[in-house]
Amino acid sequence: MDLLAFARGPALSFSLAIFVLGVIWRLVGVLALSPWNDLSPPREGAPPNWLSAIQAVFRKMIPHRTFLTAGMFTTANGYVFHIGLAIVVLLFVPHILFIRSLFGVSWPGLPNGVVFGVGALTAASLLAALAYRLTSPVLKLISRPNDYISWLLTFVPVVTGLAAAAHVGARYETLLALHVLSICAFLIWFPFGKLMHAFLFVLSRGATGVRFGHRGAQL
Amino acid sequence: MTAKTTASGVAYDVQGDRADSERRDAAMQAFVRDFARTAAIHMESCLRCGMCATACQFYVTTGDPKYTPINKLRPFEQAYHRHIGPFAPIYRLFGLKSNVSIEMLQEWEALIYDACSLCGRCTLACPMGIDISELIKEARHGMYKAGLVPDRLELMDRTTKAWGSPASPSDDFADIVRDTGEENGVPVNVDLPKADYVITVAPAELTEHTKALTDIAKILNKIGASWTYSTAGFEASNIGYINGDLDLQEKMTRKIIDNAVAVGAHTLILPECGHAYGAARWEASRWYGKKVPVRVIHMTEFLAEVVNGGKVKLKKFGETTSFHDPCQLVRRGGVKQAPRDVLKALGLELKEFEDHGELGWCCGGGGGVVSNVRADPLRFKAFEIKRKQVEDANTQHFVTACGQCRITLTLGAKHAKWDQKVESLLELVADNLED
Ligand code: SF4
Ligand code: SF4
Numbered sequence: 001m002d003l004l005a006f007a008r009g010p011a012l013s014f015s016l017a018i019f020v021l022g023v024i025w026r027l028v029g030v031l032a033l034s035p036w037n038d039l040s041p042p043r044e045g046a047p048p049n050w051l052s053a054i055q056a057v058f059r060k061m062i063p064h065r066t067f068l069t070a071g072m073f074t075t076a077n078g079y080v081f082h083i084g085l086a087i088v089v090l091l092f093v094p095h096i097l098f099i100r101s102l103f104g105v106s107w108p109g110l111p112n113g114v115v116f117g118v119g120a121l122t123a124a125s126l127l128a129a130l131a132y133r134l135t136s137p138v139l140k141l142i143s144r145p146n147d148y149i150s151w152l153l154t155f156v157p158v159v160t161g162l163a164a165a166a167h168v169g170a171r172y173e174t175l176l177a178l179h180v181l182s183i184c185a186f187l188i189w190f191p192f193g194k195l196m197h198a199f200l201f202v203l204s205r206g207a208t209g210v211r212f213g214h215r216g217a218q219l
Numbered sequence: 220m221t222a223k224t225t226a227s228g229v230a231y232d233v234q235g236d237r238a239d240s241e242r243r244d245a246a247m248q249a250f251v252r253d254f255a256r257t258a259a260i261h262m263e264s265c266l267r268c269g270m271c272a273t274a275c276q277f278y279v280t281t282g283d284p285k286y287t288p289i290n291k292l293r294p295f296e297q298a299y300h301r302h303i304g305p306f307a308p309i310y311r312l313f314g315l316k317s318n319v320s321i322e323m324l325q326e327w328e329a330l331i332y333d334a335c336s337l338c339g340r341c342t343l344a345c346p347m348g349i350d351i352s353e354l355i356k357e358a359r360h361g362m363y364k365a366g367l368v369p370d371r372l373e374l375m376d377r378t379t380k381a382w383g384s385p386a387s388p389s390d391d392f393a394d395i396v397r398d399t400g401e402e403n404g405v406p407v408n409v410d411l412p413k414a415d416y417v418i419t420v421a422p423a424e425l426t427e428h429t430k431a432l433t434d435i436a437k438i439l440n441k442i443g444a445s446w447t448y449s450t451a452g453f454e455a456s457n458i459g460y461i462n463g464d465l466d467l468q469e470k471m472t473r474k475i476i477d478n479a480v481a482v483g484a485h486t487l488i489l490p491e492c493g494h495a496y497g498a499a500r501w502e503a504s505r506w507y508g509k510k511v512p513v514r515v516i517h518m519t520e521f522l523a524e525v526v527n528g529g530k531v532k533l534k535k536f537g538e539t540t541s542f543h544d545p546c547q548l549v550r551r552g553g554v555k556q557a558p559r560d561v562l563k564a565l566g567l568e569l570k571e572f573e574d575h576g577e578l579g580w581c582c583g584g585g586g587g588v589v590s591n592v593r594a595d596p597l598r599f600k601a602f603e604i605k606r607k608q609v610e611d612a613n614t615q616h617f618v619t620a621c622g623q624c625r626i627t628l629t630l631g632a633k634h635a636k637w638d639q640k641v642e643s644l645l646e647l648v649a650d651n652l653e654d
Contacts, residue, residue, distance in 0.1 A: 029305020030263055036255040039504035040511070043553050060348050063270065066574050067344040070273035075346075078268070138269040141284040147267045192306065197266055197347065204264035205348035207257040215501060216553030218577040219343060 004173050007180035015184035022191025023199060030203070043216030056209020057202055059219050073132060077125055084122030085154070088115055088161065116165055123158045126151065146193045153189050156182040222370065223325070230593065231328040234366035234373050239321040242365040246324055249465075250295055250361035251302050258357055261349045262299040265289055271351060274344035276581055276601040277334045288341035288351045291330040294319045295358045328367045331358050333594035337461075337494075338546040338581035352551075356586075359463025368462055369591045375458045376467060383474070384454040386422035392450050395425060396432055405433035406440060411447035417484040417513075418448050419455035419475055419499075421492035423622025431491065431622065434649035435518065441652055442530045452478025455489050456623075457498035461587040468498065469506040476503055479513040486514045488521050491645050493547030493585060493621045500552065517548055519620040522648050523557035526564045532653035535566025541612035542569055543605070543628065543641075544579035545621035558620050558644055565647055567616060572608040580604045582619075584627025602631030609639060620644045 047055070063071055089095060093109035100106040109115070130151055133139045160182050164175035190196060197204075212219045222232050237245075271288040272278045278286040301307060301316040310316040339352040362368060368376075375385040383389035393409045400407035408414065416439060424431045432448075439446045452475040459467030476499075479487040489495045496517045503511050516524075525531045540562060548554045555576045562569050574580055583601035588594050605628065609617055617639060619625055625641045632639045 026263070026305045030256060030259040033254065033256040033259050033303075036257065036505070038501075039509060040501050056348055060346055063346065064343060064578055066578055067270060067274060071268075071270045071344075074268050074270060078346075133267075136269060137284040138272045138278075138287050139267065142267050142269060142287055142290050144267065194266060197264060200260065200264045201347055203260045207260050208342065208348040208350045211257070211350065211353075212553070215551070217549075217551060218553075218555070219348065 002173070002177075004177040004180070007177045007184065011181060011184045015187040019187040019190050022188075023196070026191050026196060027199065027203075038211075038214060040214075042214045046216055047213050049210045049213065052209045052213025053206030054209075055213070056205045056219050059209070060201075060205045073128075077128055077132070081122050081125040081129065084118050084125060085158070087118045088122060088158070091115060112165065116162065119158060119162050119165070123155065123162065126155045126158065130155075149189060150193045150195050153182070153186045154195070157186055225322060225326045227326065229326050229329055231325045231367060232370040232373070232593075233325070234368065234370075237366065242367065243319060243321045243324060246361035246365035246367070247298050247302060247319065248361075249364035250298055250358065252360075254299075254303050254357075257350070258354060259299070259303060261347075261351075261354060262296060263304065264347045264349055265296075266347060268346060270344050270346055271341040271349075274340040276336070276338070276340070276583055276604055277597060280600040280603055281597070285330065286334050288335075288355075289349075291327070291335055292351070292354055292358060294323045294327050295354070295361065297323075298361075324362065324365055324367055328362060328369070329593075331355060331362055332369050332372065332586075333588065333591055333597055335586055336546070336581045336583060336588045337586035339551045340546070340578075340581065343550070343577060356463070359461075360465055361463070363463035363465075369587075369593055371591045371593070372458070372462050372587045375587075375590060376462050376464055379454070379458050379467060379471070384422070384425065385456070385458050386425040386454075389450055389453075392425075392448070392453050395429065396448050399429045399432045400436065403430060403433040405436050407433065407436045408447040410450055411445075411482070413483050414445045414447035415483075415485050416444055416446035417452070417475075417479045417482050417487050418446060419487065419489055419495070420448075420453055421456035421490045421495055421622055423492065423626055424490055427626055428622050428643065431643065431645055434643075434645050435488065435521075437649045437652065438522075438525065438531060442525055447482060449478045449482060451481070452476075455495040455499055456492050457495060458587070460498040460502065461494055468502075472498060472503045472506040475499065476507055476511055476513060476515075484513055486516060486521075489515065489517045491518045491620050491622045491625075491643060493545040493552070493623065496552050496554075497547045517552070517554060517557075517620075518645055519548060519554055519557045519561070522644060523560045526561050526648070531648070533564050533566075533648060534651040534653055536616075536651075537566050538568070538616060539570055539614040540567040540616035540618050541572060541609055541614045542575070543582060543617070543619040543624055544576055545619060545624050546579070546581050546585055548620060549579060550577045558618075561644055561648060562618065565651060567618070567647075570612045570614050572612055574608070580608065582621075582624040582627040583631065584623060589623060589627045589630070598627070599631060599634050602628075602635065605631065606635060606637060606639075616642055616647075618642045618644055618647065 091110045092115040096109045160179035163169045164179045275288050335355050337352045341351040379385045396409045457471045500515050583598045628641045
């Protein structure tokens with residue numbers, strides 16, 4: 001079996017299995033803890049809990065103006081690489097074909113040139129995020145190895161993907177294999193580190209939304 | 220009780236003379252006990268983005284990264300991952316999260332007590348919606364059990380256990396109320412066996428602001444209500460809630476609720492105190508074990524109720540005012556409109572601060588910070604924000620609805636040699652009742 005076949009075959013299956021099991025393990029691990037049953041009477045006219053939770057998930061998409069001034073870079077740059085990653089992962093035609101081969105579903109993609117540009121922008125945005133983390137005194141203090149590992153395992157698939165698409169640095173098959181292997185590493189790490197926020201954000205915002213909604217307080 | 224300094228020069232107080240490892244274990248056990256789902260979700264979710272820093276008065280006024288809200292939880296974050304999180308066994312097996320050291324807890328005492336007023340502003344800034352201030356409050360449970368609490372707060376804890384209040388012995392309470400009634404010429408009720416309304420107080424009402432005792436009496440008399448103060452349950456500020464002493468929190472909660480039930484009251488009125496609202500309005504049922512059978516409302520809600528319901532008519536000022544939103548009442552309590560309605564009824568035109576309501580800046584003294592003299596320099600620094608807000612608003616009055624905020628703001632102004640009066644909403648209403 002050559003490297004590409006290994007990457008696309010056993011490596012990817014193994015990584016996906018770890019990803020799925022790990023995500024379930026972590027979610028069950030927190031959700032299994034007992035909730036604190038709040039028996040205090042809700043504020044008159046308080047929305048039902050599910051609605052407060054949903055409202056909080058959306059409310060937290062954009063910071064309050066007063067926090068945005070200082071957090072403009074973090075917020076704007078965060079949007080750039082999240083949207084960039086979503087476009088590159090979901091709208092690149094070879095990705096769509098690959099997903100179709102796995103799950104049998106597909107959708108229209110964007111021209112390769114556009115996706116390539118978005119990929120380059122995403123990589124630049126990730127580099128800017130790293131530079132900020134390494135230079136801001138607050139971020140330097142609160143960052144953990146988790147933050148750097150998660151950054152690296154997000155950045156490498158983007159760069160190997162760009163290299164494979166541009167056919168630079170090595171043979172196409174080798175680049176593609178490295179790209180797939182880097183995604184395997186991303187998937188394996190995902191449940192253990194902060195990449196998990198892709199799931200946790202709903203729970204985290206929702207829980208506070210419920211607490212605040214019950215009290216008639218604004219988030 | 221001893222004041223000490225860590226190797227890195229951070230002052231901390233320590234109570235009792237247990238071995239360090241015992242303290243550490245006590246802190247961890249207390250922290251993990253009752254660890255509920257929401258707290259766990261929040262411990263899992265931090266992105267390390269730093270957005271919370273700019274929400275915190277202590278970071279903003281000092282620029283010191285150690286005051287970043289999420290950093291105040293560091294020892295407990297380590298404890299969470301080692302003992303509770305979904306991967307705790309793996310962390311322990313591979314030694315990935317070491318046990319929290321006593322030195323770390325000592326060093327964090329000042330961050331958890333001196334540099335956090337539990338104001339909750341950080342919660343509003345966090346893109347993940349992590350309720351950081353609630354987690355810091357939970358961390359205090361561990362610190363209390365470890366005997367690592369600022370001495371001044373521990374003193375209030377012991378005084379409350381002995382006296383039933385951090386401000387004055389229960390035995391003196393009825394006399395204080397009667398004397399104040401006489402002094403101000405207002406008939407008062409103490410220890411009536413039955414009443415519809417039970418009134419509770421916070422330390423401010425028994426010290427700096429005794430007039431508040433008769434201000435509420437005047438309004439209740441005016442509407443012809445059946446009401447009483449009770450020696451058996453008068454203290455609502457609940458120092459246990461602030462210090463992290465859960466046993467005391469439970470005891471103080473039960474005292475006021477049990478008394479209100481015994482008196483047959485339909486409503487328990489909390490004083491102009493923010494933390495009293497947090498403890499009694501939102502957490503009482505946790506200690507009571509079931510739904511609290513009495514309606515618990517803040518003084519401000521009561522004022523809005525009688526004013527909006529037309530039960531009292533007020534003289535109109537026709538002047539301008541600014542309003543300091545007490546964090547526990549407004550941001551964390553949801554009572555934003557009530558004080559605004561009352562100000563309007565007083566004919567006071569409210570000039571809002573740029574950051575107000577749920578986004579308001581703390582007075583800097585909540586969470587016991589105002590009582591913790593060690594924190595004075597930090598608190599005075601944080602006060603600069605409020606001063607600027609008040610000066611920018613440039614109004615004839617400056618009002619708030621929390622006695623502890625009022626004390627903090629008054630002390631801050633005095634320290635800054637700034638001539639600014641801080642008025643109480645309750646007092647304004649009581650002094651301006653139409654005949
Ligand atoms: S609760 Fe307030 S004082 Fe405490 S960390 Fe958050 S913003 Fe700072
Ligand atoms: S704002 Fe929230 S997610 Fe960001 S560092 Fe602070 S606690 Fe963590």
